[in-house]
Amino acid sequence: MEIVGSIIISIMQSILFYGKSIGISLILFEIILNSVILFILHRKNKVKNKNGLLLLIPIVLLSSTFAIFANKTFYLANICIILILNLLMYAILINKKGYFKNYLHNTLELVQNTFKGYREGIYLTQNEVKYYASGSNKIEKANVKKIAKSSLIVILILTVVLILLISADSVFASLFSGITRLFGHINIIGTFSFLFRLAIIIAVYVLSLSFILKLQKNKEVEQKQTTVTNSKDSFTIKLLLITLNIVYLIFCYIQLQSLFARIQVFESYDYASYARSGFFQLMFVSLINFVIILVSNKYNEKIIKRLSTLLVVFTTIIAISSMYRMHMYEMEYGLTYLRIFVYFILITEILSFIPIIIYIYNRKFDVIKWCFVICISMYCIANYMNIEEIIVNKNLNRTTDREIDYAYIYRISSEDSYNVLKERLEKENISQDERADILSIILKLANNAENLSWQESNISKNKFLMEDIDAQELSSELERARYEALYDEYKDY
Numbered sequence: 063m064e065i066v067g068s069i070i071i072s073i074m075q076s077i078l079f080y081g082k083s084i085g086i087s088l089i090l091f092e093i094i095l096n097s098v099i100l101f102i103l104h105r106k107n108k109v110k111n112k113n114g115l116l117l118l119i120p121i122v123l124l125s126s127t128f129a130i131f132a133n134k135t136f137y138l139a140n141i142c143i144i145l146i147l148n149l150l151m152y153a154i155l156i157n158k159k160g161y162f163k164n165y166l167h168n169t170l171e172l173v174q175n176t177f178k179g180y181r182e183g184i185y186l187t188q189n190e191v192k193y194y195a196s197g198s199n200k201i202e203k204a205n206v207k208k209i210a211k212s213s214l215i216v217i218l219i220l221t222v223v224l225i226l227l228i229s230a231d232s233v234f235a236s237l238f239s240g241i242t243r244l245f246g247h248i249n250i251i252g253t254f255s256f257l258f259r260l261a262i263i264i265a266v267y268v269l270s271l272s273f274i275l276k277l278q279k280n281k282e283v284e285q286k287q288t289t290v291t292n293s294k295d296s297f298t299i300k301l302l303l304i305t306l307n308i309v310y311l312i313f314c315y316i317q318l319q320s321l322f323a324r325i326q327v328f329e330s331y332d333y334a335s336y337a338r339s340g341f342f343q344l345m346f347v348s349l350i351n352f353v354i355i356l357v358s359n360k361y362n363e364k365i366i367k368r369l370s371t372l373l374v375v376f377t378t379i380i381a382i383s384s385m386y387r388m389h390m391y392e393m394e395y396g397l398t399y400l401r402i403f404v405y406f407i408l409i410t411e412i413l414s415f416i417p418i419i420i421y422i423y424n425r426k427f428d429v430i431k432w433c434f435v436i437c438i439s440m441y442c443i444a445n446y447m448n449i450e451e452i453i454v455n456k457n458l459n460r461t462t463d464r465e466i467d468y469a470y471i472y473r474i475s476s477e478d479s480y481n482v483l484k485e486r487l488e489k490e491n492i493s494q495d496e497r498a499d500i501l502s503i504i505l506k507l508a509n510n511a512e513n514l515s516w517q518e519s520n521i522s523k524n525k526f527l528m529e530d531i532d533a534q535e536l537s538s539e540l541e542r543a544r545y546e547a548l549y550d551e552y553k554d555y
Contacts, residue, residue, distance in 0.1 A: 064271055064275060068268075068270040068271035068274065071098055072266040072270060074091060075263075075266050076263050076266075078090060079091070079517070082515055083514075083518045085517060085519045085520045086129040086517065086519040086520070088128045089129060103155065103277060103278075109156070110155070111155055111156075111159050112155070113154060113159070114155035115151070115155070117150060117151040120441075121144055124144050124441075124442060125140075125144060127445045129520055129521060130521050131448060131476075131478050131522055132477040132478050132526075133448075133474075135399060136444075140445065143441065149172060150166070153165050153168040161428055162434060166430075172277070180269060183267075183268050183272040183275060184268060187271070296361040296363060296366065299354075299357065300365060303372075306354070307372050310373070310379075313376075314383070317383035347377065348381075348411055351373055351374070352418070354370075355373065355374070355418060355421075358370050359421065359422060359425060371419060374415050374418055374419055377411075377415065378412055378415055384408055385409075388405065388408075397453045398470065406444050410436060413440070414433045416432075417433055417436070420432075451481075453471075454471055454475065454479040454482050454483065466499075468499035471499075471503060472503050475506070477507060477526040478522050480507060480526055480529075483503055483504055487504075494543050494546045494547035495547045497543045497547075498540060498543040501543055502540055504531070505536050508533040511527055
């Protein structure tokens with residue numbers, strides 16, 4: 063059963079992915095992969111915690127983005143996260159209910175054991191092949207070795223004799239001219255490509271089989287709960303929390319004064335560096351605060367709980383002020399991927415403070431699990447928001463005296479933002495310069511467009527192909543727009 067499942071997985075990955083861009087192929091592979099492994103685990107009664115199946119939701123959502131959106135911003139990140147989610151899902155399925163940190167530990171061990179124990183899959187395959195061969199043909203192991211050895215000797219001697227005879231007689235050599243021509247027409251690149259593809263299939267088969275075998279031999283990780291400490295060392299934690307809260311109080315006061323009250327603290331302060339420095343500062347501060355809260359929560363004292371809560375409140379205020387700084391900068395200079403990611407990360411942090419607050423007053427609460435749920439939910443939302451279209455639309459339609467950064471739009475644009483560009487192009491009040499910029503972006507998309515195989519099927523790309531844009535005609539229109547823009551610039555001279 064394990065061998066057949068691994069063969070199906072290895073062959074399907076080759077059919078769906080080899081030499082192809084990822085499209086609908088990823089969601090199809092996920093369906094096949096998880097169906098095979100879940101079927102085996104179910105038949106072997108290895109499923110102990112069905113809550114792990116909930117991770118199929120983000121797995122399916124993230125896998126489907128490759129068949130929906132053309133932009134590749136999340137391309138590599140999604141592949142890595144989908145792989146991690148798959149591994150984590152099976153680590154949860156084969157273990158009893160417990161703390162999320164134990165599942166993470168089990169996932170790491172599962173990966174490590176899969177690579178370390180790959181020989182187990184090879185040995186199992188060899189034994190199965192020998193068993194069926196001896197069972198069906200009644201060939202003993204000694205006879206198999208004897209036949210293989212004899213065949214090899216005969217082939218070597220026959221090859222040497224034929225080479226000598228061919229060189230000795232031209233008439234005899236003509237009998238083998240067809241074979242010579244056959245070897246002359248062999249595609250070396252194609253041969254190496256086939257061998258490389260075969261090597262990948264074998265590697266995937268071995269790793270898949272090893273992974274399935276290790277799932278069935280999983281050892282339960284001891285479920286450890288947070289211990290309560292009533293040590294005199296809590297004085298250090300109290301002093302640290304009091305000091306940090308005083309510092310954050312002063313910092314938050316400055317934020318409220320300089321941002322919300324619009325008091326200019328530094329006359330020459332650049333908003334770009336202000337927004338970004340605030341963001342990265344917050345990341346580091348939040349990490350420190352998170353660790354401090356986890357450590358301080360080991361001490362069962364009310365004063366520590368209250369100080370920890372106050373720490374969360376101040377960190378939330380810092381997050382909101384950082385978002386406000388970024389909003390001011392974005393309104394002036396427009397949206398970019400970096401700026402919109404700042405919003406997402408800050409919102410994610412603020413939401414993560416909810417389970418942290420609960421954890422402060424309830425040590426049995428699985429804070430890591432709920433922080434993970436929030437993070438993966440926000441990441442899925444970011445994937446389905448079509449961020450590229452939001453950025454392009456926001457930058458094209460914002461009201462500001464600054465020029466639109468068409469160089470950036472050109473760099474990030476894909477088929478996902480085609481409709482926004484098309485709508486902007488159809489407006490009557492745009493300048494010839496802007497018209498030329500938009501046409502150059504659409505021309506880039508048209509030149510890069512290509513017919514897709516069924517494995518590469520993608521909704522955005524298919525819709526763009528259905529527009530049937532003539533690149534040559536579009537190029538001529540672009541040249542006219544550039545000429546008219548140049549004429550408008552110098553007509554008054």
